[in-house]
Amino acid sequence: MGAFIAFQDVTKNFGAVTVVDRLDLQIAKGEFLSLLGPSGSGKTTILMMLAGFERPTSGAILLADKPITHLPPHRRQMGVVFQNYALFPHMTVAENVAFPLEMQRVPRAEITRRVERALDMVRLSPLKDRKPSQLSGGQQQRVALTRALVFEPDVILMDEPLGALDKQLREHMQLEIRDLHRRLGLTIVFVTHDQSEALTMSDRIAVFNAGKVEQIDTPQAVYDRPRTRFVAEFIGETNLVEGKVVEAGAQQAVVRVGETALNVSGEVSPGRDVSLSLRPERIRLGKEPAAANALNVTVADCIYHGDHMRLVLKSGTIELVARAERLAGDWAVGTEAVASFDPQDCTVLAS
Amino acid sequence: MLRALQIVFGILVVAFLILPIIAILPLAFTSSVFLTYPIPAYSLRWFEELVSADVWRLSIVNSLIIGGGATVLSTVLGTLAALGLRASSLPFAGLLRTLFLLPMVVPAVVLGVGMQIFLVRLGLASTYPGVIIAHAVLCVPFVVVSVSAALQGIDPAVEKAAMSLGAPPVTVFRRVTLPLAVPGVVSGAVFAFATSLDEVVITLFVAGPNQRTLARQMFSSIRENISPTVAAAALLLIVGTLCLAALAALLRRREKRAVAVP
Numbered sequence: 353m354g355a356f357i358a359f360q361d362v363t364k365n366f367g368a369v370t371v372v373d374r375l376d377l378q379i380a381k382g383e384f385l386s387l388l389g390p391s392g393s394g395k396t397t398i399l400m401m402l403a404g405f406e407r408p409t410s411g412a413i414l415l416a417d418k419p420i421t422h423l424p425p426h427r428r429q430m431g432v433v434f435q436n437y438a439l440f441p442h443m444t445v446a447e448n449v450a451f452p453l454e455m456q457r458v459p460r461a462e463i464t465r466r467v468e469r470a471l472d473m474v475r476l477s478p479l480k481d482r483k484p485s486q487l488s489g490g491q492q493q494r495v496a497l498t499r500a501l502v503f504e505p506d507v508i509l510m511d512e513p514l515g516a517l518d519k520q521l522r523e524h525m526q527l528e529i530r531d532l533h534r535r536l537g538l539t540i541v542f543v544t545h546d547q548s549e550a551l552t553m554s555d556r557i558a559v560f561n562a563g564k565v566e567q568i569d570t571p572q573a574v575y576d577r578p579r580t581r582f583v584a585e586f587i588g589e590t591n592l593v594e595g596k597v598v599e600a601g602a603q604q605a606v607v608r609v610g611e612t613a614l615n616v617s618g619e620v621s622p623g624r625d626v627s628l629s630l631r632p633e634r635i636r637l638g639k640e641p642a643a644a645n646a647l648n649v650t651v652a653d654c655i656y657h658g659d660h661m662r663l664v665l666k667s668g669t670i671e672l673v674a675r676a677e678r679l680a681g682d683w684a685v686g687t688e689a690v691a692s693f694d695p696q697d698c699t700v701l702a703s
Numbered sequence: 704m705l706r707a708l709q710i711v712f713g714i715l716v717v718a719f720l721i722l723p724i725i726a727i728l729p730l731a732f733t734s735s736v737f738l739t740y741p742i743p744a745y746s747l748r749w750f751e752e753l754v755s756a757d758v759w760r761l762s763i764v765n766s767l768i769i770g771g772g773a774t775v776l777s778t779v780l781g782t783l784a785a786l787g788l789r790a791s792s793l794p795f796a797g798l799l800r801t802l803f804l805l806p807m808v809v810p811a812v813v814l815g816v817g818m819q820i821f822l823v824r825l826g827l828a829s830t831y832p833g834v835i836i837a838h839a840v841l842c843v844p845f846v847v848v849s850v851s852a853a854l855q856g857i858d859p860a861v862e863k864a865a866m867s868l869g870a871p872p873v874t875v876f877r878r879v880t881l882p883l884a885v886p887g888v889v890s891g892a893v894f895a896f897a898t899s900l901d902e903v904v905i906t907l908f909v910a911g912p913n914q915r916t917l918a919r920q921m922f923s924s925i926r927e928n929i930s931p932t933v934a935a936a937a938l939l940l941i942v943g944t945l946c947l948a949a950l951a952a953l954l955r956r957r958e959k960r961a962v963a964v965p
Contacts, residue, residue, distance in 0.1 A: 405866075
């Protein structure tokens, strides 16, 4: 089965600046894909090309195996939710939601019925005669979402739709959108620079940096097995450790870090200098010498975070940050300890 | 001390600007045939003169015809120009915008001479269409400025949203862009009408005796026979202009509220 949406070798230049660089990307039907990256990484441009507001400089975009590269936006059947909602300020909530149905020449009576049902679903019926300026941010967001969903488009595109909401409302809307995705089997492409948002909501995450895909994987894979230094640092917190590969096998390797040889996961060739990524919460701290993958460390600092502690550990020139649960005991500054981890939790980075 | 001086100076400037206007108004109600103080008794005879005398009645009708025509013409042209200037792909947009605004700064006499020669060539000198065209040229900049401001207030994402929801470009314009620009169009039209109403110089050049407007009639009347009818006409013009200005201000406030989406 072919991909539902496909970018084939798509490049976009603005003048001399390459914003999207030879992108190949497949999105399956019913998938929730997040485009994650810092601002200027090209993620919004990709969304705008998919919606039809920008033309690729070269390459092709396919929807259900048909090229849509040059199809104007109004013939693409994609619901777009913009960052600032982009509601029609001169229309009421009900008129906003009715707009896409009117464009499809749905009969009057049916429009009324469908608008009512859609507004009921997001509990906005009592506000249907208000103008957008009379609504709160969260309500406007719901109207924008409803307007994008009501005409049953093939794809929903969202450009940082939750960016303007406060934290609590944002988390609530994240779950609401995730729920809608599951219930209606929608294909959603979601642009965000918020990694926790991407981890919470997506089936897959595409991490972008400077117009290129760094990694496309499930949230777990992106977090647990980052392929590049950029991904490891951009998503969550990590320890980067430099070392030299002494032995390499299938999907695993032995890397010498200082005086210690560590078993790690990843595909590399022997003799290379590499960076390793090790997440703070994957470090086990103990008093007893561990059998393998252990570093003798000294606790250099201990920061209290309420539900957990952050420990700064030193082993020679290497400095690691570890996360210790409250139950794991007290770690006074200056304590000698042993830090160990499983080979699959420490990943060799490609660059 | 400085503050007090500022206030006094401010009051003086306002007085300088407004007193001449206020001074003429009571004379509209004089019973005397002279346009001078003191006023012997109050009467409405000059207003009767204004509506009964043929020259005055005709000039009021002319002002309305020409003002209306110039408003419609300049509003259509100015709105189209503002829409065109908005397109990002337009080359020399800045230069074109300056050109459209030029009639605001070009001396009216220069414009008047040019217009007269041009309209004679076209056979439109001393005709209603000729005067309407000449006035429209003067009014277009006000419409361009006002509509451009309204268009600038429209979030481009709103139009993109309409497109993505299935609206072809013409529908986006009709259902989204135009309704959001309407307050700007209307206040531009109000300015255009007011401009045409008190225009004298160009009218002197291009209008024949049959297209004599109220402003033009006041001008000649004050030179030929100084009758208080001029004061009555002035009152009419001032009240009319104030009403239009109030309408424009009202629209501007509504426009601000409509665009101000948090």
